[in-house]
Amino acid sequence: MSKEPENNCAGGPHGLSRRGFISSVSAGAAASTALREANAASFQVIEAVGTVLPIQLKINGITRKIQVEPRWSLLFVIREVLGLTGTKIGCERGECGACTVLIDGKPRYACMTLAVEAQGQEITTLEGLMDGENLGPVQQAFVEEDAFQCGFCTPGQIMAVEGLLRRNASPTMEEVRVGLSGNLCRCAAYQHIFSAATRAAERKKKGGMA
């Protein structure tokens, strides 16, 4: 995870057609938008092909100054620029829910949100639900209910539950089903996921304790 809230842009913000971006990532890989090649580099390089804009994003309480292309999705920026890989890439067309994050406390698809559009809003990713080194109440509930099989959809499911519970602290099972209807699980672990949502609601009411 990035500790450094500002990425280093190799060059000024305007006029160049190709440009390297560096964001410090503790264990990352060299990458480009066209081709990602894993190597042992300790930083991540993202090349922009269009004009870039300086923006500020507030993610998990930390304001980060970065440079982005207008076409970059919030999902791309969260993962590839900031190195927060808890948010998953699924369909990239707003259909599966793997990239769910909270924006101003509401669940949204990061793949269908431009990073430039997320300025001035509070963004919360899976990493932001941690309580220091401990799991947050929704995460803990998913562990206790065994609410996953392959686990790929799990971060998005957890964020959808978090968003639901922030709006409705005591959802009925029907409200849980509707609240999670935007998140697909190809392993079909839905019953366990719904149970985890209910357990998470109980945990949250007790201040995070079971």
Add this chain to the structure above:
Amino acid sequence: MMKPFAYLKAKTPAEALAALNSKGARIHAGGTDLLGCLHDHLFTVDKVVSISGIKEWSGMTGRPDGGLKIGCLTTIASIAASAVLKEKYAVLAQAASEVASPQLREQGTIGGNLCQRPRCWYYRGDFPCARKGGETCFAVEGENQNHAIFSNGPCFFVHPSDTAVALSALQARLTVAGPAGTRTVPIESFFLAPEKAIDRENVLEPAEILTEIHLPAPAAGARSSYRKIRSRQSWDFALTSVALWLQVDKGMVSQARCWLGGVAPAPWRAAAAEKLLAGKKLNAALAASAGQAAAEGAVPMRDNAYKVEMVKGAVEESLLRLLA
């Protein structure tokens, strides 16, 4: 990855209208449909003009005549959750609650929902179809189970918006702003059938923005409902939907409006059903007859004859539920 584009976040309506009035500019409200279209390379855009920060165009306010003004940027989620809408314009709140998924309802706007592009898989897919400037509607000979049963062609997509059907039943009036000023368009005249325009779905000119939706004051004795049938229960576009608005006086239907979704390239008025219901006391037999009447004129394609039966059943069932 989408192709590169410039980006401008408009702070005022005037700034948005000025920025949109240039070649290759496209409007961004919630972005859920625009970004999907750009991902699929349906069209290119030189400049994205974001209107998401324009406060004047967000939220709902009462009108002096007792009606309601809804800003184009009001989210689908807030429409679905509105206590005022649930009480006075139930058909709209119900339709909004059935739109897409929770995440998309938080992001998508009512204006964008009305102006979204078709979801026909040939249009969205890699086919040079009539709507993209080609000569063929591939649905005619191809996979057409989701397509229109009411269309004069040459294109047979079904309009994907739920709120469009509900707002048709409410006889909403739309404010459209453009370089030449503003105009008001009754929603009944907003959508364009494919025989009138093949490359767009509504009367908006490229530099125009749908800015406001105006609902008339609720009529005494009026009640309304929205019923959506889809193939997936989690979330999906409508196979068939029914927006009903009835004015009932001492058990008699004095006025009926019945609009269908998922069956035509624009919200479809079931005029024969409306005529049948007006002035009669609603009972099970009348509801069944109205269902039959709603399907009058349908011309199913090879794989979508089920929609004719779905219309009949959905209209009948909606009528009975509304009067229960």
